[in-house]
Every structure is written in structure tokens, then in C-alpha cells.
Amino acid sequence: MLNTEDFYHVWRIDQTSSLLREEIKEYCHTNIEMCLECGKCSGGCSNAHIFDITPRKIIQLIKIGEEAKLLKMDALWSCVACQLCVDRCPSSINIPRIMDYLREKAYKQNIPSTRPNVELFHELMLGNIKKFGRVPEALLSVEFNIKSKQYTKDAEMGMKMFFKGKLNPIPARVKDIQMVRRMFRNIPAQREG
Numbered sequence: 001m002l003n004t005e006d007f008y009h010v011w012r013i014d015q016t017s018s019l020l021r022e023e024i025k026e027y028c029h030t031n032i033e034m035c036l037e038c039g040k041c042s043g044g045c046s047n048a049h050i051f052d053i054t055p056r057k058i059i060q061l062i063k064i065g066e067e068a069k070l071l072k073m074d075a076l077w078s079c080v081a082c083q084l085c086v087d088r089c090p091s092s093i094n095i096p097r098i099m100d101y102l103r104e105k106a107y108k109q110n111i112p113s114t115r116p117n118v119e120l121f122h123e124l125m126l127g128n129i130k131k132f133g134r135v136p137e138a139l140l141s142v143e144f145n146i147k148s149k150q151y152t153k154d155a156e157m158g159m160k161m162f163f164k165g166k167l168n169p170i171p172a173r174v175k176d177i178q179m180v181r182r183m184f185r186n187i188p189a190q191r192e193g
């Protein structure tokens, strides 16, 4: 169990052992041993004001192998993959890729998202990419509203966009859909249990 002061303690990498750190090196191609603890990622993060654990602290928790805490954090589901942290990082630590990896891990272990309907949205979006090779916004919005039982959510804005020609109600498919499907075959979504 960590105390608040542990977050502010600078951990030397040779004082810690973390399987998660090795996984991240392998799957995210990013070496958190290069982290300088400078905090530029947290300072530049577009959503740090609502994160329960800020990006710099996330890297520290990976260093010391606090996987259970990381897979349950709210920040996992409020990171918008804007890449600002990577742009600012002097060591090019790819935090959005790390967030993706942790989200996948939480999903596979059936650890529920702290944000309602976020998993549903991800599943529908990926389903549409698999079918069409792109995301048809109109179809995705309708599917999401029906499945999340928010039948009239954003309906007024949707109608305005439709009449201005900004929403196409008929989904279009990319030319080489087989290539997209091959990608999905190589990365099957698996859930434990």
C-alpha cells in the first residue's frame, strides 16, 4: 500500500523491480527508465485537471510495479490520446501508448471502466472499423444511443449536421476492407473468464 509521500519520492530504477515495466518496454516500445521525473508531461496534459493520477505519477507507479492501482485508475478512461505529453517529454516517453496498453489489460481482466459507457463506445467504434474500415459517425451515434438507452442524446445537433451535409447517413466502406480485417485477425480481443 502506497502513502501520499510515495508519489513524490523519486524512485531510482535500480531500487525497483517491475514486470509491468518490462512489458511496457516490449509492447509499447518505450523505455520508462529514460524518465527524468521532470513533470513536463503532467504540466502539459490537456486533462490533468481531472486525472486522479497525473502522467508523471503514472510513470512512477509503473516503475515500482503498482499494476493493480494503475488498472483501476480513472485517468485510464479520461486520457484523450491528444499526444501533448509525448510532444513535451524530453525523453519521448509514449504515455498515450502506455495508456492504451493499460486499458487493454484492464479490459482483458474484466476490470470495469470508471466512466459509464466508455467500453460500449470503444466496442461499437472498433466493430464499425472492422465492418467499414472507417467510423461512420451517424451510424455510430445511433447505435451508441440505442445501446446506452439515451435515445435522444445529441439528436438536435445531429439533425442540424445532417441538413448542413456534415453527416452521411449511409456508411461508406474503404476500398481494401480485407486489409483492415487482416489487422483485426492479428490482434484478437480476448477477455479472461
Ligand code: SF4
Pocket: 044, 045, 046, 047, 048, 055, 078, 079, 080, 081, 082, 083, 084, 085, 086, 095, 096, 099
Ligand atoms: S495523451 Fe493523455 S496523458 Fe497525454 S497529454 Fe493527452 S490526455 Fe494527457
Ligand code: SF4
Pocket: 034, 035, 036, 037, 038, 039, 040, 041, 042, 055, 056, 059, 088, 089, 090, 091, 092, 093
Ligand atoms: S515529461 Fe517525460 S521525462 Fe518528464 S516526467 Fe514526464 S515522462 Fe518523465
